[in-house]
Amino acid sequence: MSDRELEARFGARNYxxxxxxxxxxEGVYLWDDRGRRYLDMMGAYSAVSFGHCHPRLVEALTAQARRLDTISRAYFSDRLGPFLARACELTGMDVALPMNSGAEAVETALKAARKWAYKVKGVPADRAEIIAAEGNFHGRTIAITGFSSVAQYRDGFGPFAPGFKLVRYGDAAALAAAITPNTAAFLVEPVQGEGGIVVPPQGYLAEVARICRANHVLLLADEVQCGLGRTGKLLACEHDGVAPDGLMLGKALGGGLLPVSLFLARREVMDVFKPGDHGSTFGGNPIAAAVGLAALDTLMEEGLVERAARLGAHLLRRLRAIDSPLIAEVRGLGLFAGVELHAQMASASAVARRLIEAGVLTKDTHRNTIRLAPPLIIDEDQIDWAVGRLAATLDRVASEDPPVEAPASA
Incomplete structure (x- = not known):
């Protein structure tokens, strides 16, 4: 059997x-099993912000792996403290709790918010509510899928945990109307990635922060995809001058090499946790901490945040200059862009498959959108090349009758 056949035969069909x-x-490029090179315009859903196999990050991983691997949190390590201190220094948060995946960081935030509601705000036992936004994607655990607005993510997985409600994304007035005395937190992505690279109206997050403060409600920002320079700021919240009460980071935090995530928060929020309340065998392990620290240092020392701002503006200009009847809208911020296609004219999934032939790798996402989130090390010529291939592919698809269709992909 081929590698693909083995995966199809023995792997669950969840992708x-x-x-x-x-x-x-290597860097912004990937090679297939036939030796063909592709430009990576997806960056593993933002996990490969530094490019593939960044030498500094590989060295941090291998050097630490030779010295000490996992010891659990039963003991102190000499790697975790410096990593957490650097993360708090850069984000302005007081305390950080290490986990592995982005979903684990979100689950940690949910637990912290609920316990804060009971211990600090004074919400009656088991009455705490958490508000999220329609179109959200915060992970795939039972609790998180329970407040997804995507039918497929919920289908067959109920019953779901109570205590969650949804409001329209980008509508601060809807949030204000939904808050009750029992509301613990508002959980929101500053830019919705999986939802279709949806950028809220300017000032939305600032107004949301004001509403949360006025109602003694925590603002929890999920920046697992959009954080760490992706949008041209260290944190996407910074575009609106907002400092959240809690922050989730992941994906790029592991340098594309291994899963690393953090829930960071104000001390008042994090101090509700006592030893034994929450944990993870692998969260904050020495290898993860070494790579996470190297990732943060690399991000800052190589100027990748500023690079994303400059090259992101170039990417969006080039995308908006494409003259194609298939394009409904171009959205984005920094090196985080989405090209939405008219659903009746073309399938974003089909276009992503055709882009493989053109030497560009990316993936479709919700709202019939082609997602573009390349490594932050990409240069202007590489962006121009990729956009040129996209424009040519859209021209070919537009000339076909009927338009090429393809099944939606995960």
């Missing part, structure tokens, strides 16, 4: 990969 087998990566 529908595009028809390409990747065997090597």
């Amino acid at each position: 529908a990969p595009l028809p390409v087998t990747i065997v090597r990566g």
Whole structure:
């Protein structure tokens, strides 16, 4: 059997990969099993912000792996403290709690918010509410899928945990109307990634923060995809001058090498946790801490935040200059862009498959949108090349009758 056949035979069918087998990566490029090179315009959902196999990050991982691996949090390590201190210094948060995946960081935030509601705000036992936004994607655990507005993510997985409600994304007035005395927190992505690279109206987060403060409600920002320079600021919240009460980071925090995540918060929020309340065997392990610290230092020392701002503006200009009847809208912030196609004219999934032939790797997402989130090390010529291939592919698809369709992919 081929590698693909083995995966199809023995792997659960919870993904529908595009028809390409990747065997090597370096910088912004990937190579398949036939030796063909592709430009990576997806960046593993923002996890590969530093490019593939960044030498500094690989060295941090291998050096630490040779010295000490996992010891659990039963003991102190010499790696975790410096990592947490650097993360708090950069984000302005007081305390950080290390986990592994982004979903784990979100679950940690939910637990902290509920316990804060009972211990600090004075919400009656088991009455705390958490508000989230429609179109959200915060992970795939039972609790998180329970407040998803995507039918497929919920189908067959109920019953779901109570205590969550949804409001329209980008509508601060809807949030204000939904808050009750039992509201603990508002959980929101400053830019919705999986939802279609949706950027809220300017000033939305600032107004949301004001509403939360006025009602003694925590503002929890999920920046697992949009944080760490992706939007041209260290944190996407900074575009509105907002400092949240709690912050979730992940994906790029592991340098594309391993899962690393953090829930960071004000001390008042994090201090509700006592030893034994919450934890993770692998969260904050020495290898993860070494890589996380190297990732943060690399982000700052290589000027990747500023690079994302400059090259992101160039990417959006080039995308908006594409003259194609298939394009309904171009959205984005920094190196985080989405090209929404008219659903009746073309399938974003089909276009993503056709882009493989053109040497560009990306993936479709919700709202029939082509997602573009390349490594932050990409340069202007590489962006121009990728946009040129996208424009040519859209021209070819537009000339076909009927338009090429393809099944939606995960």
